[in-house]
Amino acid sequence: MDHLNEASLYRLVNHLSQTHFNKPFVHVVRFNSRLRTTGGRYIPAINTIEINPKYALEMDHxxxxxxxxxxxxxxxxxxxxxxxxxxxxxxxxxxKATGSPRHCQPLPSLKEQSNYIYSCRSCGLTYKRKRRVNTSKYVCGKCRGRLVMREHV
Structure with missing residues (x-):
């Protein structure tokens, strides 16, 4: 999908609008690379649809x-x-009528991003975290045992 530019994105959006809603799309659609956790958004104040370009690159059509x-x-x-x-x-x-999803799938590049792996000394429960955890301050949520860092990726 890396050949998709904003002009072809507009054509795709207008085609889908005509096909599934029987109405034209007559406003602005653009890529917004600052979107991080969502595939797209609609901005009512300016009638604009923004699409996360990572979804065009990493996910299927x-x-x-x-x-x-x-x-x-x-x-x-x-x-x-x-x-x-x-x-x-x-x-x-x-x-439901248009067969549109309620939520989008998470990006493959963001799925497994745990940099730290901790485990409880008492019960052995494992915790995956993106950020470092202060083990002198936080304890296991299951048994209140001490946490130890097992892995730093």
Whole structure:
């Protein structure tokens, strides 16, 4: 998917909008590399859809299509003055009607990022953490035993 630029992204979004919603997409869609934990977002104040470019690079085409359809649900409901937020019934119904996912899959590059592995001296429970844990301050959540660092990746 690395050949996808913003012009072809717009064409894809408009095609999906026509195909699944029978309405054109007439506003702005762009890549936003600052998005970290989400595949995309819809900004109601400026009617803009932003897509995380990492999803276009790392995930398959179907995942990207799912993200775009999800954001188009927000977009079309907002334009029509209906409930476009995740908690709204209109939004949930449109997701179901268009076969759009409620959430996107985590990026493969972010899935396994535990840099520290700790275990409890008493019960042996293992904890994977991205950040270092102060073992003199924190204890095992199961048995309150002492934690020791097993691995630093």
């Amino acid at each position: 179907e995942e990207l299509v799912g993200i775009i359809k999800h954001e188009l649900c927000h977009y079309h409901l907002h334009i029509e003055g209906k409930g476009y937020k995740h908690r709204d019934r209109d939004f949930k119904d449109l997701l």
